Amino acid sequence: MQRHHHASAAPLSVSRSSVPLSGTIAVPGDKSISHRALMLASLAEGRTTITGLLEGEDVLRTAQAMRALGAKITHEGEKWIVEGRGVGALSEPEDVLDMGNSGTAARLLSGILSSHGITSIMTGDASLRSRPMRRVTVPLAENGSCFVTRKGERLPMAIVGSRQATPISYRLPVASAQVKSAILLAGLNAQGETRVEEPVATRDHTENMLRHFGVPVQIDKIPEGGRLISLTGPAALKAHDVVVPGDPSSSAFPIVAALLVPNSEIVIVGVGLNVLRTGLFATLREMGAVLLVENERIEGGEPVGDLRVKASALHGVDVPPERAPSMIDEYPVLAVACAFANGSSRLRGLEELRVKESDRLSATVALLVANGVSVRVEDDDMIIDGRDSNKPIGGGTVETKMDHRLAMSAIVLGLAADLPVHVDDTAFIDTSFPGFVSLMNGLGAGL
Structure with a gap:
């Protein structure tokens, strides 16, 4: 090798x-929480201050992408300040969104973009461009959005968001916090109840942070140790400071x-x-x-x-x-x-x-x-x-x-x-x- x-x-x-x-x-x-804090603060109404954000390459790509979608993001020392746009109010990016090496950011952001009526193109580094996106594109397309990928469902990928997204109801074939999160984030701008069933409990950072921004997320236990997670859209997020x-x-x-x-x-x-x-x-x-x-x-x-x-x-x-x-x-x-x-x-x-x-x-x-x-x-x-x-x-x-x-x-x-x-x-x-x-x-x- x-x-x-x-x-x-x-x-x-x-x-x-x-x-x-x-x-x-x-x-x-925490990297997982840093990505989510930037995304949800950008979808919230008002100003959020984030302290302790991981300033690694992956998370900085998420900040760049949210800026390209219209959020105002600045940082002074330890503090990152995000002026959110509100759910449904993202603007169409002028250029390609480059997610670097971050599979988490690419998959979660796909969910958000799928239910906003804008067209965007997403790419990443050589490693991310070799990873298949099918796990998220298949369930997300159920809300009326359209994904055009390279052969093998790979990036670069064009996302044509649905102008009137319908809520998705999906049972995860394999446990994946990223797929679950993408569907829940898509549901924020869909009309009605979005439901995700997971066979075993996966990381719940998205659910915790949605609640932190004022979105009621319902979690019910289902047989065999799984969970049913649901939320009702369109949802309004209220700015709320985050300590990562x-x-x-x-x-x-x-x-x-x-x-x-x-x-x-x-x-x-x-x-x-x-x-x-x-x-x-x-x-x-x-x-x-x-x-x-x-x-x-x-x-x-x-x-x-x-x-x-x-x-x-x-x-x-x-x-x-x-x-x-x-x-x-x-x-x-x-x-x-x-x-x-x-x-x-x-x-x-x-x-x-x-x-x-x-x-x-x-x-x-x-x-x-x-x-x-x-x-x-x-x-x-x-x-x-x-x-x-x-x-x-x-x-x-x-x-x-x-x-x-x-x-x-x-x-x-x-x-x-x-x-x-x-x-x-x-x-x-x-x-x-x-x-x-x-x-x-x-x-x-x-x-």
Whole structure:
């Protein structure tokens, strides 16, 4: 496989931390919530101030797209100010909307555009242009909108919004928060009740934030553990300030580092604690981690708290497959924690990891094997043998394959390992966690 590096790769050699990690930090804002805050504030009447927005490339593309659709968006320091247009009042964009690498933004915005009577064209980078959009275009077309895509239902795509959108009623064939969200957002400018049935509960950030902006969203349980979500349009959104919680997926890296580096104690303030996102925290506690929640509160419709983490002696764990959706992005760093635990661990039901930014399952296995950890894959389970006092951990080179989570997991491994760990490239960590290396150094990591 050909390797494509950024113009300037940033390799890093990570040695065991010589001091405990200590201090109080905040992690970047939650990406899922940042996209939704910009979109809903643009559809609201009045002025919304957003604090803590994740200023990564993906989210900035969403801001650019909403500006092109007529919202006025400015930012001063930490604060982003959005003057909304109101539902139904978006203006036709003069140019193509470029969504960069963000599948979330492309799919959610497709929903909004499908029920506004304007024509728009959407594209993205090479990676996004290779991903099929059929999952959203099929249900969205039921409201009278029309989508013209390239072969294979791919971007660039023209969207001819429906002038009088009818409400959609749809049962999701597979669980997808993005498809559910696209349909609900389309329903904001449709006449009547929009209904989505999901077979299993998926991330509910869209529902929480719609309520935050004053839209009544109805959620009913249906047999087999699924849910029926409905709203009635046309809906009016009222401007309402948003504080974006810290991303729980990003907090995973300093948390595991503090658990593994002896005598560490850190506090991470304002982390999102949505139960559909915190499978990792539950798993680490089962392994014996001291992970305390303090100062719990609700921000922007989401539960938030401060996390206090103390270095802990971890033991092996058996993680059930049904926990995978609530921690899908955290398996690489969990695997690192398992490598330092007493006894072996079994992480079950990881088929979804084969289709992330890279084949994250095989890349995680390679990261461990290169550094002397004994690991094997049986079907969709990963089995990791914990710490063996006769066998040092570390000493290898990790090929990150431009996967930001693998790069950060490798750094965490190095901070606790016996021998230095070489990471081939860290340049792209900033896409999801701007300033990660300097934040870890502020805790004493010495990178």
